[in-house]
Amino acid sequence: MTRARRILFVARRELAAYFASPIAYVVGVLFLAVQGFSFWAVVQVLSDPARKAPMGGVLRTYFGGTFLYWTFVFVLVATAAMRLIADDRRQGNWEALLTTPVEEGEAVVGKWLGALGYYLALWLPTLAFPLIVVAYAPQGSGPELAPIATAYLGVALSGAGFLALALAAGAATSNQVIAAVAGFVLLLAMLLVGQLPELAPSVGGGGVFEHIDLRRHMNAFARGDLELRVAAFYAGAIAVGLAAATALAGVGRRRRAVLLARLAAAGLVLVIAVLVNALVARHPAHLDVTAARVNSLEARTRRILAQVSEPVDAVLVRAGEPGFAEVYDEIERLLRRMAQRQPRLRVTVVDPVRQPEAIERLAVDAGVPEPVLRGVGAVVFRTAERVQTVELLDMADLGRDRLEAGAVLALRAEDVFATALEDAIDPDRPVVCASTEHGEMALSHADDGRDAAALAQRLERDGVRVESIARLAGGVPAPCRALLVLGPQRPLGAAAATAVDRFLRDGGRLLLAIDARPQGSGLVPHGLELVIVRFGLRTPDAIVVDPANSIELEHGWGVYEDYAVHAVTAGFEDRRLTVWTLPRAVVVEPPAVALASSSSTGWAETDIAALLGDAQVSADKRDLIGAIPVAAASKVDDARVVVLGAARPLASDYDARGVGANRQLAVSAVSWLLDRSRPLEFADKTPERVRLLMTVGQQRIVFALCVGVLPLMWVGIGGLVWWRRRRVG
Numbered sequence: 001m002t003r004a005r006r007i008l009f010v011a012r013r014e015l016a017a018y019f020a021s022p023i024a025y026v027v028g029v030l031f032l033a034v035q036g037f038s039f040w041a042v043v044q045v046l047s048d049p050a051r052k053a054p055m056g057g058v059l060r061t062y063f064g065g066t067f068l069y070w071t072f073v074f075v076l077v078a079t080a081a082m083r084l085i086a087d088d089r090r091q092g093n094w095e096a097l098l099t100t101p102v103e104e105g106e107a108v109v110g111k112w113l114g115a116l117g118y119y120l121a122l123w124l125p126t127l128a129f130p131l132i133v134v135a136y137a138p139q140g141s142g143p144e145l146a147p148i149a150t151a152y153l154g155v156a157l158s159g160a161g162f163l164a165l166a167l168a169a170g171a172a173t174s175n176q177v178i179a180a181v182a183g184f185v186l187l188l189a190m191l192l193v194g195q196l197p198e199l200a201p202s203v204g205g206g207g208v209f210e211h212i213d214l215r216r217h218m219n220a221f222a223r224g225d226l227e228l229r230v231a232a233f234y235a236g237a238i239a240v241g242l243a244a245a246t247a248l249a250g251v252g253r254r255r256r257a258v259l260l261a262r263l264a265a266a267g268l269v270l271v272i273a274v275l276v277n278a279l280v281a282r283h284p285a286h287l288d289v290t291a292a293r294v295n296s297l298e299a300r301t302r303r304i305l306a307q308v309s310e311p312v313d314a315v316l317v318r319a320g321e322p323g324f325a326e327v328y329d330e331i332e333r334l335l336r337r338m339a340q341r342q343p344r345l346r347v348t349v350v351d352p353v354r355q356p357e358a359i360e361r362l363a364v365d366a367g368v369p370e371p372v373l374r375g376v377g378a379v380v381f382r383t384a385e386r387v388q389t390v391e392l393l394d395m396a397d398l399g400r401d402r403l404e405a406g407a408v409l410a411l412r413a414e415d416v417f418a419t420a421l422e423d424a425i426d427p428d429r430p431v432v433c434a435s436t437e438h439g440e441m442a443l444s445h446a447d448d449g450r451d452a453a454a455l456a457q458r459l460e461r462d463g464v465r466v467e468s469i470a471r472l473a474g475g476v477p478a479p480c481r482a483l484l485v486l487g488p489q490r491p492l493g494a495a496a497a498t499a500v501d502r503f504l505r506d507g508g509r510l511l512l513a514i515d516a517r518p519q520g521s522g523l524v525p526h527g528l529e530l531v532i533v534r535f536g537l538r539t540p541d542a543i544v545v546d547p548a549n550s551i552e553l554e555h556g557w558g559v560y561e562d563y564a565v566h567a568v569t570a571g572f573e574d575r576r577l578t579v580w581t582l583p584r585a586v587v588v589e590p591p592a593v594a595l596a597s598s599s600s601t602g603w604a605e606t607d608i609a610a611l612l613g614d615a616q617v618s619a620d621k622r623d624l625i626g627a628i629p630v631a632a633a634s635k636v637d638d639a640r641v642v643v644l645g646a647a648r649p650l651a652s653d654y655d656a657r658g659v660g661a662n663r664q665l666a667v668s669a670v671s672w673l674l675d676r677s678r679p680l681e682f683a684d685k686t687p688e689r690v691r692l693l694m695t696v697g698q699q700r701i702v703f704a705l706c707v708g709v710l711p712l713m714w715v716g717i718g719g720l721v722w723w724r725r726r727r728v729g
Contacts, residue, residue: 003106006101006103006106006110007106007109007110007113008110008113009110010106010107010109010110010111010113010114011110011111011113011114011117012114013110013114014084014110014111014113014114014115015114015117015118017114018080018114018115018117018118019118019718021083022718023079024118024718025714025715025717025718027075027076027079027080028122028711028714028718029711029714029715030072030711031072031076031122032122032125032126032710032711032714033707033711034068034072035072035126035706036705036706036707036708036710036711037706037707038062038066038068038069039059039062039126039129039132039706040699040702040703040706040707042059042061042062043132043133043692043694043699043702044699045061046058046133046690046691046692047136047691047692047693047694047699049691052326052689054326054689055326055327055329055330055687055688055689056223056294056330056687056688056689057147057151057219057222057223057224057687057688058133058143058144058147058148058688058690059129059130059133059143059148059151059222060151060219060222060223062129062222063151063154063155063218063219063221063222064214064215064217064218064219064222065215065218065219070188070191070214070215073159073162074162074183074184074187074188074191075184076119076122077119077159077162077163077166077183077184077187078166078179078180078181078183078184078187079180080115080118080119080163080166081115081163081166081167081169081170081179081180081183082166082170082176082177082179082180082183083176083179084111084112084114084115084167084170085108085111085167085170085171085179085245085249089173089174104246104249105242105246107249108167108171108242108245108246108249109242111167112160112163112164112167112241112242112245115163115167116156116159116160116163119159119163120156120159122714123152123155123156125710125713125714126710127152128705128706128710129706130143130145130148132702132705132706133690133692136692136693136694136698137690137691137692137693138691138693141690141691142690143688143690144224144290144291144688146224146289146290146291147222147223147224147289147290147688148222149289150221150222150224150225150226150289151218151221151222153221153226154217154218154220154221154222154230155218155221157221157230157231157234158214158217158218158234160234160238161233161234161235161237161238161241162187162237163241164237164238164239164240164241164242164245165183165186165187165190165237165240165241166182166183166184166186166187166241167183167241167242167245168240168241168242168244168245168248169182169183169185169186170182170183171244171245171246171248171249190212190214191214191215193209193212194209194210194212194213194214194215194216195209195213195215196209197209197210207281211229211233211277211281212233217230217233217234220295223290223294223295223687224288224289224290224294224295225286225287225288225289225290225295226286226287226288226289227284227285227286228280228284228285228286229277229280229281229284232276232277232280233277235273236273236274236276236277237273239269239272239273240266240269240270240273243265243266243269243270244266244270246262246266247259247262247263247265247266248263284340284341290687290688292685292686292687292688293685294685294686294687295337297337297338297341297414298414298418300418301338301414301417301418302341304418304421304422304425305338305341305342305345305421306342307422307425308342308344308345308421308425309344309425310344310383310384310425311344311346311383311384312344312345312346312381312382312383312421312424312425313346313348313380313381313382313383314335314338314339314345314346314347314348314379314380314381314382315348315350315362315379315380315381315382316328316331316332316335316347316348316349316350316377316379317350317352317359317362317373317377317378317379317380318332318349318350318351318352318377319352319374319375319376319377319392324376324377324392327392327395327396327411328377330411330413330687331379331395331413332347332349334413334414334417335347335379335417338417338421345421350362352373352374352377359373359374362380365380365382365387365461366378366380366382366387366389366461368380368389368391372391376391376392376393377391377392378390378391378392379395379413379417379420381417381420381421381424382424383424383425385463386423386424386426386461386462386463387424387461387462388420388421388423388424388461388462389420389461390413390416390417390420393571393575393576394416394571395411395412395413395416395417396410396411396412396413397410397411397412397575410686411685411686411687412685413685414685423462423463423676424463426463428463429463429464429465430463430464430465430481430482430674430676431464431465431467431479431480431481432459432464432465432466432467432480432481432482432483432484432670432674433466433467433468433469433476433477433480433482433483433484434452434456434466434467434468434469434483434484434485434486435468435469435472435483435484435485435488435492435496436468436469436470437469437470437471437472437496438472438485438488438489438490438491438492438496438527439487439488439489439490440452440485440486440487440488440489441486441487441647441650441651443456443466443468445652446652448653449651449652449653449654450487450648450651450652450653451651451652452484452486452487452650452651452652453652454652454663455486455650455652455663455666455667458663458667459667459670462667462671464670464674466484467480469483472492472496472499472500473493473495473496473499474499475499475502475503476499476500476502476503476508480503480508481508481509481674482508482509482510482511482670482673482674483500483503483508483509483510483511484511484513484670485500485510485511485512485513485526485528486511486513486647486650487513487514487515487647487648487650488514488526488527489517489524490524491524491525491526491527492526492527492528493527496527497527497528497530497531500528500531501530501531504531504639504641505639506639507637507638507639508639509639509640509641509673509674510532510639510640510641510642510673511641511642511644511666511669511670511673512526512528512532512641512642512643512644513643513644513646513647513650513666514526514539514584514643514644514645514646514647515582515584515646515647515648516543516582516583516584516608516645516646518608518609518612521608521609522541522608523541523543523584523608526539532634532641532643534636535591535592535634535635535636535639535641536588536589536590536591536592536634537586537587537588537589537592537632537634537641537643538586538587538589539584539585539586539587539643539645540585540587540604540606540624541606541608542584542585542604542605542606542623542624543582543583543584543585543604543605543608543611544580544583544584544585544598544602544603544604544605544628544630544645545557545598545602545603545604545605545611545617546598546599546601546602547601547602548599548601548602549598549599549602551579553579553581553659554581555581555582555611556579556580556581556582557579557580557598557602558577558578558579558580558660559577559578559580559596559597559598559630560574560576560577561573561574562596562597562598562599562627563595563596564593564594564595564596564597566593566595566633566672567668567671567672567677568595568633568642568665568668568669568672568677569595569596569665569668570668570677572596572661572665576661576664576665577660577661578596578631578649578660578661578662578665579649579654579659579660579662580596580630580645580646580649581646581648581649582612582646582648583630583645583646584630584645584646585604585624585628585629585630585645586629586630586631586632586643586645587624587629588629588632591634591635591636592632592633592634593632593633593634594627594629594631594632595629595631595632595633595642595665596629596630596631596665597627597628597629597630598627598628598630599627600626600627602625602626602627602628603619603623603624603625603626603628604623604624604625604628605617605619605623606622606623607622629645630644630645630646631643631644631645631665633669633672640672640673642669642672642673644662644665644666644669646662649662650662650663650666
């Protein structure tokens, strides 16, 4: 008889012994009842429109998501392993088995295989759970089956490792209770060690603990992510457990020298397993079975990560709002995956509640108001010279799903992270010049808050050098790739306008932000009217009024959904509010395009005195009526121009209060002017989120099936085996 045949002989014998033992059916009934109750709790969440369905793997919370899961798995493994050697020792069957041609190592492996067969047989009835999810999912939005299959693969692989370790824990004793307790304690200790960074954040060595984190392993399996390092971990556990069990099984029956040699061999297996796991951890590989490839990095991301040559800090600020927790779980997982690919990317998680000082420092470094960081959160990529900030609305589209419950409609974090990281490591620092001689907003802080210091700082953090021009009439300096004219209080003279026109004819770029300043019955001219008309842009003496979108600011209203499809306003529609206080109308003609407009009920008021005198005004035949642009962009040959009809909302005092996203609009405009805007390249990588359509009666049926029928079926199998054995006997 060959070695394989002897091992299979022991395995079949052991598996038959399990199904002949009443305790196996008692344990099975309890296990299936608890698993059924756990699944029913998941069904309650999935079928409740008032709750959010879990993101990423429909049964992710069922497989290893609760402490109850691990407790019963460990109890099952410990009770299954306690009789393998300990009970045979007590009854003398172990010695009898070894008098046959079966060797100790073959007996250990055979018993382990028999126990694994029993363990997997207990899980077979739970295959009804995915069928229930498929049956009650809305048509056309059922769960992906591949992640469910990998979850069961994780159950099998982890169970094999747990059984090998529990077998080793009780191999040296003949007391079943001691064997069971030793196995349970060993497995529970593994679970807790893997959770140490979460239970005690001050503990270091996060990478090591993450490698042995059992909950993270099962979470990856249930998400359809097959990691080589996880497979290596459980393969090592199996090898070490079986080697140790073989060595310890000789206690009391082998000479001391033989026993020490076997223990040394088991130690060598342990060393090899550790080295293999260390090697695999340094060279990670995985297989993503999800349809949207949500567990994989795109080729562009991998290319950008490979270009990182200096340390980059990725600081994740997790918002205090509980509704964002699941989104940030996905974002943190993505950042960890990127850091795994590029060790120079260092991921840090900041809690606004526990680390208020860190939030204050980060708000200054990143140029993001503290209320935004605390309430919404962000991800900040920081190098020695640059800071790139990605806010939540840049990463995800939030809305409602088909059942009108709050949900993440699209997750594009990888795309924006790749772009932000590329900008952070880009050595190019384009120069942008700002004119200052006509009362424009200063680039340094002013006491009255009417300055563009916050905007300038944000551009500097984005890798743009911002320099001021004291005298524009002398021409725009050669290094300047774009010109900023922000809220001039006096008209630009003929010489300055000529210099700007010459700059644009040479392919220059211009951002013009103007305020409506009264002068007689009209408005103070900004001096560039004749320059921008060549681009299809006019700024008549009219102030745009939009009572339908009014906000709590004097003469102020907001734009939330009236944005154009353009690189400057990408990501603004239905996501960002820009504020416009007394904005000047921007009339658009080809080739210009409107970027932001009033609603269809707005108009451009030409009676300036009445409007500024707080008189009641209404649209009349002298006014432009309808959706009136307040921001526009135009491109003629290589030259580009962006006009904003209100400069005041760009000021630092507005920014400090977190009023509107106008600074973000200006930053986006500068990016477009400098050809730094990039369209989204990746497909939507939103993890699946499945809901169930069930009535209360159907939920009760599922409860009865999972908690009652399936355990009773196991009892029926036990009764059938007992009846068959009695007939044969």
